[in-house]
Amino acid sequence: MTTASWFELVGFLVGLLFGSFLNVCISRLPEHESIVSPRSRCTECRHPIRWFDNIPLLSWLILRAKCRHCRKRISWRYPAVELAVGLWFAFVAGWLCRVLVGPGHPGAARDSSATIPLAADILAIAILGFLLIGLIVMDWRTKRLPDAFTLTGIAIGFGLLCVRAAFNPDGTGDIVLNTTRQWRMSGPGSFQSTGNVFLTGTEAMVLGRVAAILGAALILLSIRWIYRALRGQDGMGLGDVKLLAMIAAFLGFGGALLSLFAGVMAAAAYALLLLATRRATAKSKIPFGSFLGLGGLFAAVVGAQLLDWYLGFWR
Numbered sequence: 001m002t003t004a005s006w007f008e009l010v011g012f013l014v015g016l017l018f019g020s021f022l023n024v025c026i027s028r029l030p031e032h033e034s035i036v037s038p039r040s041r042c043t044e045c046r047h048p049i050r051w052f053d054n055i056p057l058l059s060w061l062i063l064r065a066k067c068r069h070c071r072k073r074i075s076w077r078y079p080a081v082e083l084a085v086g087l088w089f090a091f092v093a094g095w096l097c098r099v100l101v102g103p104g105h106p107g108a109a110r111d112s113s114a115t116i117p118l119a120a121d122i123l124a125i126a127i128l129g130f131l132l133i134g135l136i137v138m139d140w141r142t143k144r145l146p147d148a149f150t151l152t153g154i155a156i157g158f159g160l161l162c163v164r165a166a167f168n169p170d171g172t173g174d175i176v177l178n179t180t181r182q183w184r185m186s187g188p189g190s191f192q193s194t195g196n197v198f199l200t201g202t203e204a205m206v207l208g209r210v211a212a213i214l215g216a217a218l219i220l221l222s223i224r225w226i227y228r229a230l231r232g233q234d235g236m237g238l239g240d241v242k243l244l245a246m247i248a249a250f251l252g253f254g255g256a257l258l259s260l261f262a263g264v265m266a267a268a269a270y271a272l273l274l275l276a277t278r279r280a281t282a283k284s285k286i287p288f289g290s291f292l293g294l295g296g297l298f299a300a301v302v303g304a305q306l307l308d309w310y311l312g313f314w315r
């Protein structure tokens, strides 16, 4: 097995465990129940589930989707969520491997100053996927997007960006004023600005992300206000607003815009399909948060590939 396959396998197995925990969150958070106690129970007969019947994917297959005690069906949602988080973590682990090792340079250490920012980026993508998969399923099942995921997600995404910004090398990303007549050559073929620094790179990143979170929320709030003014009713919940702000906290404003675009396209395609097959009318509601979440996963994958392409210049 190659190094990358080992990373992906370990990522997949860790992802299955997190997927199992995510199933508990999905079942309990929209009902405002504790995710710690009581222990996992069958939703039909309330019989506690023992550890050997609670192994991700395997138990569902071995029990052939039936409770050991009451023989009632166990939803395919459980293995599907475990598999989705497993695949997401495998994707992130494969990315981590490419960043740490790089193709053709096994064991080659990268520039050590970039390690912590990259680790923060990769951790952010792993956590974002976990939260989005949970929110997609919760909105689909219950039309609810719990604050425990959206608001906590905004705090985590912004916190990791601050870690990333704090380790920004000096002078990168500074917003510099008054550069027109003050250029100094620092080496052959390169120039260094000696203008007045308006914002350091760290400040620019942190303030830029605050603006991204507020801007993303404001876009959906405006759409919500316009819809209410035109139709006299709410077309979109505040949960969707918080969800897009969360995506912006992790991916920045560009990532949030891409998520919104992809989410609207997917929701429109789904709505047209329902209308064409007469399974819905123009007044039916669709869980927009689920599509926004799918858009967020899409934007995260696109963003990761852009970063890979960018890192390619250093290989």
Ligand SMILES: [Zn+2]
Pocket (backbone or CB within 6 Å): 042, 043, 044, 045, 046, 047, 067, 068, 069, 070, 071, 072
């Ligand atoms: Zn049962």
